[in-house]
Amino acid sequence: MSHYETNLDKNKANHVPLTPLTFLKRAKEIYPNYEAIIYEERNYTWAEVYKRVVKFASALTKIGIKKGETVSFLAFNTPEIFEAHYSVPMTGAVLNTINIRLDAKTICYILDHSEAKVLVVDRQLHGEVKKALKTLNKKITIIDINDKYADQSKLEKIGDLEYESFLNTGDENYQWQMPEDEWRAISLSYTSGTTGNPKGVVYHHRGAYLMSTGSSVAWNMPNRLNFLTVVPMFHCNGWCYPWTVPMLNGRTICLRNIDIKKIFELIDKYEITHFGGAPIVLNMITGAPESDKKKLKQKVYVLTAGAPPPSIIFKKMRALGFEVMHVYGLTETYGHVTQCAWNDEWNNFDEEKQNEIKARQGVKYPNTEGVVVLDPETMKEVPRDGKTIGEIMIRGNVVMKGYFKDKEATEKAMKDGWFHSGDLAVMHSDGYIKIQDRSKDIIISGGENISSIEIENTLSKHPSVSIAAVVAKPDEKWGEVPCAFIEAVKDKPVSEKELIDFCKETLAGFKVPKKVVFCELPKTSTGKIQKFELRKQV
CATH class of the missing domain: 3.40.50.12780 (ANL, N-terminal domain)
Incomplete structure (x- = not known):
């Protein structure tokens, strides 16, 4: 054995598990009075965010949440879901953020499959959530987010507990625990599966820490930046920016819709x-x-x-x-x-x-x-x-x-x-x-591979095209041919023939769409075109 490996072991002084929870603790200790989160008239400093997070973690432990259990959030981009990225893992539990656009059946599946013990949910989402809870064969604690900036015509109480009241049952001196192993799960995100049930993707503390540090380097992110939450925080944990921005003492400005x-x-x-x-x-x-x-x-x-x-x-x-x-x-x-x-x-x-x-x-x-x-x-x-x-x-x-x-x-x-x-x-x-x-979107026409993206890029250069999506259309002769779905720019009409002729100027003949359909394209909550819906149409 090398001398470099003899009596030079890991110990508490030289090896600490990586976790993004330390970013918030550092921000609170060094920049307690700096603005941290802004949402409409709500404005929290790092000291206030830390206090709220710790109290919510304490409140969760008081109702019995234990290490390795799941706490689900179904929420818009408001301070509550930002805070969840710290409060839930501070208890040793795992944060499950759920897509707000899902139907009752899928919400029910996720709550059941994830073995969620608690669901924190915005009252605006009561319709699908109440339907989901009716078919869920287990008891789950419901905590409502009652946001005055929600669509007031769609609000309805869901659970017996309310976020702010529940948070205030917690102890601000609660001693949260660092994960003893950086491989421990920190969050659970479900993929937007197009067929069958979605799959649950498990992140660990180490990966969340490294994504945060890597993001700041790759994007040249400076200290004291002002970050706007356009990406939903339920989507890949907001690309991990709820963990990245506090590391940089940046301000997070929340955008609900x-x-x-x-x-x-x-x-x-x-x-x-x-x-x-x-x-x-x-x-x-x-x-x-x-x-x-x-x-x-x-x-x-x-x-x-x-x-x-x-x-x-x-x-x-x-x-x-x-x-x-x-x-x-x-x-x-x-x-x-x-x-x-x-x-x-x-x-x-x-x-x-x-x-x-x-x-x-x-x-x-x-x-x-x-x-x-x-x-x-x-x-x-x-x-x-x-x-x-x-x-x-x-x-x-x-x-x-x-x-x-x-x-x-x-x-x-x-x-x-x-x-x-x-x-x-x-x-x-x-x-x-x-x-x-x-792999499922490639068009194979007469044995030739056609990239739908190449055709979409060409169509998008036309001044009358707002968004283009291309899928394979079954064809007796060629097996498959390209079919284009177009969202046109308002007040700039264009015909199917014009777009086909436009494509012929730069694309090989076999790549030119054989049919053009004008419509509003179906999209996911993160703006991805739902091509599986378009394939159903052809």
Whole structure:
């Protein structure tokens, strides 16, 4: 054995389990009187946030919540769900944030499958929640969030306890425990499955800590930033920013609902510097009426993830004063694990080429050990030619522990020592990844692979197209052909023939959509297009 390993062991002085809970404790100790969270007229300092969090954790333990049990939250982006990212794990329990747009059946499934002991829920969501609770075959403690900024026409009491009253039953001197093992679960997020029941993705304290530190480096996030919560905090724990921002003594400004006029107002009032959002949100920002927009006082940094955004979005956002960075990740990877890190030499390219590069998924985050494009059959890297399609595979400390109570699915996802994303991509000569499609979205026409994303990018360049989504349409001759669904720009009519002719200008004939449907596209709560709904139509 090496001398470096002899009598040089881990001990309490040199090895402490990593947990993002320490970020809040540090903020409270160093910056107690700095503004931490702002929501409408509610304004909390770090000392106040810490006190509220500790009291809520204490209140949970008083009603019997124990280490390893599940506490669910069904809430909008308000201070309560931010606080939950600390209060729940302070008890040793696991935070389960649930998508607010889910139906009663799925909510019931998640509460049952997660073995939730407590559900904290916004009263505006009473309709689906009450239906879910009727079919839930177990007792669960319900705590209501009674927010005066909720839609008052939709409010109804759900449980016997109310958030603020319950919080005040807790002890502000409660001695919460650090996790004795950084591998301990901190949160549980359910995937938005398109078929069957959603899968529960388990995060650990170590991964949450490393995602927070890696995010700040990858995005050049400074201390004292002003962060706007556009990404729902139920989605991948808000891409882990409820843990990242306190580390930087940043202010979190809560946005309850996606309201573009409100986004511009908050940017102006609080000098917002950073926010994240799906491409659909960026599309809404650039397409907003001039009366809703405000001229930016400073540059605003934006992360976008989800379906790869059309390159035209980058041009439109830059014109308004936003600097957009494209990132990529999954629920299973704590959110983003790749970024389109910019190289200065690209500044010499023309704007169209720059925007094309910005639409790539890019290279791995500093907290990610491996992101590669492999042939899923041979598990060998694809050539770096920008053409050969393989599957994105990921390795590192920000890959989930696994799927909750699903050993088979976990083993399948982690086969051969890599997490299999299911996303098909090419690798460029410079090592930058560009997604071609989800494996289930690739169109195979006459034996040729067609990227639906390539067609969507082309369609989105037409001035009359607001959003485009392309899926495979069954065809007797070719097996499958592309079918485009279009949300048109208001007051800019366009015909099916015009769009097909527009595609013919730049796309190979077999890639041109054979049919165009005009409609409002079905979307998830995070702005992703629900292509499975479109496939049903064709």
